[in-house]
Amino acid sequence: MNKKILTLLLGFSVFAGCTKLDEKVLDETSSTGATDKEIAEGLIAPVYAKLPDIFLHTNYFALQEISTDEAILPYRGGTDWGDNGIYLSLHKHETTSPDPNVRNTWNNIFQGVSRSLTALTELPNNKDANAKVFLAEARAMRAYYNMLTLDLFGLVFKKEDPRETSVILRGEEAMNYIRTEFEAAEPVLDNNTGPGRITKAGVWGLLARLHLNAAVYRDRYAAAFTFQKADMDKAVEYCDKIINSNQYTLSPSYFALFDDENHTNKELIFAVDQRSDLNGHNRMAYFSLSGDQFPLPAYTGANGTDGPGITSDFYRSWVNAYAPIDPAAADPRFYQENLTIYSHPNDTCVEAAQFNINRGILRGQQYGLIRKGGVFLKCSDGKMKVGPLFYDTRSKPTKPVEFTELCDFTVAGSDYNTGFRVSKYEFSKTSVSGRNFGEHDIVILRLADVYLMRAEAKLRRGDPAATALADVNFVRASRTASTPAAPLAAINLDLLFRERGFEFYWECQRRTDMVRFGKYEGTWTEKTNTDKNKRIFPIPQTAMDGASIIPGYLVQNPGY
Incomplete structure (x- = not known):
């Protein structure tokens, strides 16, 4: 087809x-x-x-991310994202x-x-x-x-x-x-029609995921899950099938996995096909950005919505892992600088064709296109004027768009600027408003997950830790488009859980991972429910x- x-x-x-x-x-x-x-x-x-509807930012994504220690969506400024308290309840495990x-x-x-x-x-x-x-x-x-x-x-x-x-x-x-x-x-499926259609490899990966979570699915409310060796053997077997097929490769650039044109990325095994001529429509890129971040010089209406930020707990997992080095310098999955004004304050004029917002986890004062009176300001040479952003769209022109670590349900923690934001999926280059288009395929399964699932299954069945560590470090070392993250010296289940957070944040995996690793009854941000x-x-x-x-x-x- x-x-x-x-x-x-x-x-x-x-x-x-x-x-x-x-x-x-x-x-x-x-x-x-x-x-x-x-x-x-x-x-x-x-x-x-139906896949694009399931993976809409307020559906499956919200259930899998905002219910966890990774994402939080407060009642912004007491006016936005209130929605009768459903996002507050979701984070606190009080959903009805x-x-x-x-x-x-x-x-x-x-x-x-x-x-x-x-x-x-x-x-x-x-x-x-x-x-x-x-x-x-x-x-x-x-x-x-x-x-x-x-x-x-x-x-x-x-x-x-x-x-x-x-x-x-x-x-x-x-x-x-x-x-x-x-x-x-599986025997009848093709293996050359992905990632937008399910293939043999897609089924192998989903079977590996099913066996890895089998202990949870057998006894949902267990005090401690019993991971059977037979399930871990099957998980390793199916991961081996994908890896040994040599059909998929880890992407040298981490954020290329989430670019507009990611459909041909060889790391993707199964994804929601969102290419523009298929009427791709998702809001993953705009959901977390500020309402005063305008990623596209061609469209003055394309902006963010001040949605969810990451929790301080999740941010601290990065800081603690790499201290005293800033995680942005230590791990290319955390941040990718595209806008040079952050490193070179005099770079206040940018060619429209070269303008591109930063990716990953965004902290502190944000810079970008300055919109006044509904138009973007330009430099004398016709380039786009770039500078510090303020909440003009909120009628707060003196309030800087300065993302803070604090993000909770207090008045101070619910302001428009609270919470470090996530710009993982690329903002569509053709979005006339933040609320439409989205040509990037949404990842369901990719090769890095196969390696990390295999590592986890090996640990859970009692293999020498070195074999699991090799899989984890192989993924870390693969992001050679920039300096890769340093190899880990050791691995255990807690470190593997942390590593999955670093690799798959904002990819609808966190809730399932937290349950399987026994972390979902923990305490974070505004959540204390242990039910x-x-x-x-x-x-x-x-x-x-x-x-x-x-x-x-x-x-x-x-x-x-």
Whole structure:
């Protein structure tokens, strides 16, 4: 399925996902004039079309990041991001079943399951040459969507006939169902269609992730998780398959993984395809930036929204790891300077084509394009005027855009400038406003994760630590576009957890990692809740209400 066809298909994905197509072949066309090829592609495209909605910044990202020690979103200035307290509750582990972000995430995932089932029902009758591969993709994607529900909500819905009521599975039974679905799809899958479509390597990586989390999924509320050697062996096996395929390579530039044009980056194994001609639409880049940071000289409306910052706890993990060296100098994953005024104060005039905001974790006074009266100021030579930023958009022209380490739910800690910000994904070069476009693929699985999963599995099954350390240091040493982070001298599970934070911050991994490493009941920033029931989220109230016609069918998770 080429890029042009996929673009057209996504345009009618809602239609295809909600319609049962009864095919009748008449001289290679259906009674409606569509060929088997068009019907097959029209069935598989909607299966992927829900991924961008799931990975919207206020859905899966919020659940996976703002509920952790990594991200916090206060009620900014008492006027922005209040949202009836849902982000405050999420961070404090006080989320309730009517929460709209929980509901939206649930609904989008199950629409993905539904569309996968539609494809699974119709594709077996399709005569197109690609139908068998599409069928395997639909099966693998249904397994992936169910893996999300198992991780987030502790259950999956099993159904093969659209006319039947789904069977609810939990624990070992749910995990085994997902595993067998992945295993059944894998032999038929292609391995050259990624990262926007699921491949053999994508399934291998997801199976490794499933086995690595198996102890959690078997006994969600355990006082201590029991990691079985058989699971760790499988995790290593699947990681080995990906590494030994020699199809993927670690990116020399860390932030290139999150550039606008990252679709061809050889580290990406599975990702949400967000290329511009597929109507890519995500807000990952704008979510954390200030409302007075304007990354694009061509668009005076493209700015940030003063959303989440990183917690002081997460920042301190970097500082403590590298003291007395500043983490920006010690680790290229922390920060990439693109705007030279930070190092050379006289660089106040920049060619528009050369202007590019910094990436990574942004601290202190911010500099950038200066907008007055709705236009950007220019130097006498026509270059863009660059200088210190102030909160003009907030009608506070004397308040500097100066990001602070403090970020909490107090009045002082909830101001617009509190919290160091994250500029990991590149701000779209064609975004007329911060709230649209986003051509970078959103990473679901990449090669660095494969190495770090293998390292963790080796440690948990009792291998010599040196073998795990080699995997960790191989990833650290790979970022040769700048000075790589120095190798670690030793490794244990606590250090590996820290390393996963450094490598995968802002990538929707933190909550799952914290639960698996036994850190989720800890204390950070505004969070003191130690209730292990909060390891998973409540089933949305709308789902509970909808299922109430079948008594006892859908039971709310404990603690909600």
